[in-house]
Ligand SMILES: Cc1cc2nc3c(=O)[nH]c(=O)nc-3n(C[C@H](O)[C@H](O)[C@H](O)COP(=O)(O)OP(=O)(O)OC[C@H]3O[C@@H](n4cnc5c(N)ncnc54)[C@H](O)[C@@H]3O)c2cc1C
């Protein structure tokens with residue numbers, strides 16, 4: 001039986017989270033000797049993009065009624081085409097809203113925020129994030145089928161080309177409960193949860209007018225920007241950038257923390273970053289205890305200089 | 317309007333998280349319990365609707381008697397009454413079943429929750445409750461208004477936000493931004509006194525089977541000691557990131 005995967009697209013376009021979910025489904029399929037079937041709703045991107053990560057089959061659901069997102073209607077759509085006993089979702093905002101509804105419809109176990117391939121597939125058992133980055137849980141599914149959501153950037157994107165085939169499935173699901181009034185989405189901006197590199201700054205930056213240098217550094221690194229909680233509380237930066245126990249949990253390859261003290265609540269959300277660099281003028285800042293590399297000094301001097309040096313490296 | 321706010325009782329955010337020696341369970345020794353911070357946004361939003369629209373706000377928690385202090389805090393913040401389903405929360409599914417039953421019996425028009433509990437990070441209960449009740453579901457809400465039989469919600473999406481209208485009854489899961497941080501209510505003496513006499517009903521669970529079992533737990537492995545680079549030698553930092561960590 002195929003391992004299914006929900007390949008999320010945003011306005012028709014596949015993003016990294018979809019490729020990561022397909023890569024993860026492929027890893028499960030390799031263990032169980034099965035094939036991978038991806039389900040996507042109204043994609044405009046080519047299925048070739050999913051074959052590259054191991055999808056043997058892509059079911060493209062076409063449904064005008066699903067033009068706008070609704071957790072319930074999307075769960076229903078996936079339910080119509082999913083006829084296996086394992087399905088993988090990326091733990092993105094939308095996909096992670098669909099998965100619990102599908103779990104009830106199917107009467108399957110739901111395990112969210114998986115960070116590694118399953119330790120066993122029968123019964124299904126996997127390591128997952130818990131306590132907001134302060135621990136891990138090994139969770140075991142007790143039902144006949146399992147729905148698993150994978151934490152973004154935890155498993156990674158792994159190429160593993162399959163010679164895939166595509167099937168189009170026309171559905172007509174009605175969504176009468178929700179209506180979109182306004183949709184604001186910037187396409188150019190790097191998604192914080194998908195980003196491989198994140199430059200984050202805290203109260204040490206003194207004020208929002210000083211964020212230019214943070215953005216410059218982020219630009220040369222191809223990074224997304226983030227901030228500590230108080231910075232978003234006082235409105236220096238938008239809430240969407242707040243990382244930590246009560247904000248977003250992220251796991252980029254590189255996390256650069258500038259003028260952030262390293263409170264336990266902040267660390268919880270970022271300590272699964274692979275490499276952490278801390279820049280702080282207080283040598284006693286707790287963040288240095290949780291960093292791989294550190295510079296003790298004034299961010300206002302260090303950040304512009306560092307930006308130039310990285311620019312030089314990248315230009316070389 | 318009747319609003320049900322679901323609160324989970326979680327370790328205070330400053331807690332160090334330890335597990336029992338056999339790693340089979342979370343070690344609750346010395347832990348202070350608080351309302352899940354994301355649920356506090358939901359509760360505050362409900363209190364605002366109570367003030368502006370005369371809504372009544374009931375809080376519900378699925379938990380053993382140990383959670384009552386946290387429930388009393390929600391009452392002190394301003395909820396009208398509370399229900400505790402008397403069972404230790406074991407997995408998202410069984411918790412969702414209990415909440416759905418309470419919601420159904422009480423005929424609530426709006427079920428408000430947090431997007432995720434900071435202890436088990438399920439992010440699962442709200443969607444499950446919505447499906448069990450066959451209500452529409454809005455996740456990651458950063459704005460909410462109620463007008464008659466409809467609500468207008470703003471939800472966070474990747475790279476932006478979306479405003480939607482939702483037919484009530486509905487389930488809405490909130491997060492930071494649903495209300496301003498400065499509007500979070502700190503209970504005053506009057507609130508605390510009145511909370512003592514507000515109704516806290518204890519109902520017995522339906523003993524639903526669990527669908528996910530926590531087999532064991534691991535702590536986070538500590539990082540190796542930090543390598544400090546002097547501020548005058550940023551070339552060395554760039555070199556380390558490029559050659560050693562291979563991240564730039
Ligand atoms: C319930 C609860 C939940 C919370 N959740 C979160 C969360 O999710 N995320 C989060 O981030 N916080 C959270 N917090 C807040 C947390 O406890 C800290 O208060 C917060 O992380 C501190 O932010 P900061 O490091 O930006 O500011 P500060 O603690 O003020 O630190 C500023 C740092 O900048 C340094 N600095 C100053 N000037 C310079 C300079 N010129 N160059 C370099 N460095 C400089 C200082 O040495 C200091 O270390 C939470 C708190 C509570 C109570």
Ligand SMILES: Nc1ncnc2c1ncn2[C@@H]1O[C@H](COP(=O)(O)O)[C@@H](O)[C@H]1O
Nearest residue numbers: 322324378429430432433438439440441
């Ligand atoms: N034991 C519980 N009692 C009441 N509400 C809960 C409980 N557990 C979770 N919830 C609600 O469901 C939300 C999401 O929790 P979770 O799915 O566990 O991450 C929380 O923010 C609460 O609003």
